[in-house]
Amino acid sequence: MATVVTAHADPHHLGGLGAAAEHAGPASKRIVTGYGFWIFLLSDIVMFSCFFASYAVLSGQTAGGPKASELFDLRSVAAETGCLLLSSFTCGLATIAADVREKTLYQLAMALTCALGLAFLSLEAREFASLVARGAGPTRSAFLTAFFSLVGCHGLHVSAGALWLLTMMAQVTAKGFRADIQRRIMCFALFWHALDIIWVALFSVVYLLGAGQ
Amino acid sequence: MSDLLEHHTIDVAPGDEGEIQVRTRILGYVVGLGLAIVLTVTSFFIAGTDLVWQPSIPVAIVVLAIAQMGVHLVFFLHITTGPDNTNNVMALAFGVLIVFLVIGGSLWIMANLNQNMMPMDQIMQMQR
Amino acid sequence: MGFALIWHIWWMVAAGAIGAFATFVVFAWRDHDEYVIPAAEVARIDQVNRAERRALMSGAV
Numbered sequence: 001m002a003t004v005v006t007a008h009a010d011p012h013h014l015g016g017l018g019a020a021a022e023h024a025g026p027a028s029k030r031i032v033t034g035y036g037f038w039i040f041l042l043s044d045i046v047m048f049s050c051f052f053a054s055y056a057v058l059s060g061q062t063a064g065g066p067k068a069s070e071l072f073d074l075r076s077v078a079a080e081t082g083c084l085l086l087s088s089f090t091c092g093l094a095t096i097a098a099d100v101r102e103k104t105l106y107q108l109a110m111a112l113t114c115a116l117g118l119a120f121l122s123l124e125a126r127e128f129a130s131l132v133a134r135g136a137g138p139t140r141s142a143f144l145t146a147f148f149s150l151v152g153c154h155g156l157h158v159s160a161g162a163l164w165l166l167t168m169m170a171q172v173t174a175k176g177f178r179a180d181i182q183r184r185i186m187c188f189a190l191f192w193h194a195l196d197i198i199w200v201a202l203f204s205v206v207y208l209l210g211a212g213q
Numbered sequence: 214m215s216d217l218l219e220h221h222t223i224d225v226a227p228g229d230e231g232e233i234q235v236r237t238r239i240l241g242y243v244v245g246l247g248l249a250i251v252l253t254v255t256s257f258f259i260a261g262t263d264l265v266w267q268p269s270i271p272v273a274i275v276v277l278a279i280a281q282m283g284v285h286l287v288f289f290l291h292i293t294t295g296p297d298n299t300n301n302v303m304a305l306a307f308g309v310l311i312v313f314l315v316i317g318g319s320l321w322i323m324a325n326l327n328q329n330m331m332p333m334d335q336i337m338q339m340q341r
Numbered sequence: 342m343g344f345a346l347i348w349h350i351w352w353m354v355a356a357g358a359i360g361a362f363a364t365f366v367v368f369a370w371r372d373h374d375e376y377v378i379p380a381a382e383v384a385r386i387d388q389v390n391r392a393e394r395r396a397l398m399s400g401a402v
Contacts, residue, residue, distance in 0.1 A: 054319075
C-alpha cells in the first residue's frame, strides 16, 4: 500500500486507490472538461424532466379537442427513432475516428450523423406542420401545448446540435485534431448521445403510451 | 497529448473508454446499436399488439425504455461501474434522483389537487 | 434574443441567434485561449500586496 505523500492527502486514513497518492495535482484537462460537460448535460436532462412532468400532468387535458391516439402517426415516429439511433451510432464511429486521427473517416461519419439528424428534424417538422394544419396546434389544448413544448424543446436541441456538428467538421478541416478540438468532439458526442437517450424516453412515454390511451 | 492513452489515471472522462483497439471499440458500438434496435422494435410491437395482457403494456414500454437508456449509457457513453468511472456514475445518480423527484413529485401533487379540489370551472364560477 | 422572443420581435430574434452563433465560432477559432502565470510571479505579486497592506495598517495605527 503506497504511503501517504503529504499529511493532507488522506486526513481520515481511508486508503482508497493507491494510485491517488502518486497522482498529485488536478486531473487532466480532458477529464475536467468531460466531467464538467457531463454535469451540464445532467442539468439539461433535469430541465427536460420539467417538460416531461408538465406533459405527464396535462396529457389528459384535451379541452374537447383531439387526443393523442387520434393524432400520432407511429410510422413517422419509428422512422424518426431509426434516424436518431443510427446517427448516435455514426457519432460513435466519428469519435473513434477522431481518437485515431483519421480525418476522412471522421468527416464521413460526421456527415452521416448530420444527414440523419436533419432527416429526423424534417420528419418532425412535417409532423408539426400537419398537426397545426389539422387544427391541433399548440394553442388548441393544454395537452397539445405540453406536447409541442416537450417535443419542440428536444427538436431545438437537435437543431443546435446539428449546427455544432457542422462547426466541429469545419474546425477539424481548419485546424486538425488539436487537443482542445478533441475535447470539443468528446463534448459534442456526449451531447448527441444524451439527445438520443432523451428521445428514447420521449417516444416511449409520449408516442407509444399516448397511442394506446 | 493523448491523455486517452494514460493507463495510470484514476479517473476517466465520461464518454472515454479504457479500450484502445479500434476493432473492439467499433464492435462495442455495433452491439449497442443492435441491442437498441431490438428494444425499439419490441417497444413499437408491444404498443400495437393484442397478443399481450393489455394493462401490462404501459409497464412493458417503460421497462423497455429504461433498458434502452441503459444500453445507450453503457455502449455509447461508456458509463461503467469501474472505479475510474465513479464520479460519472455518482453525478448521473444524482441527476436521476432529481428527475424522479421532479416528475414523481409533480404527478403526486397534481393528483392530490385533482382529487381534493373542486373542478376549476366551478371555482371560477364562484368568483364571478 | 430572449427579450425579442417574448415580444415577438422576429428580426431581433434572428439577429440575436446569428450573433450568438458568430460569437461561438469566433471563440472556437482562437489559437491562444489561455496564458500561464508562473507560481513565482504569483508569489511576487502577493508579497508586494501584503507588504503594502502591512505598511498601510501600521501607518494608520
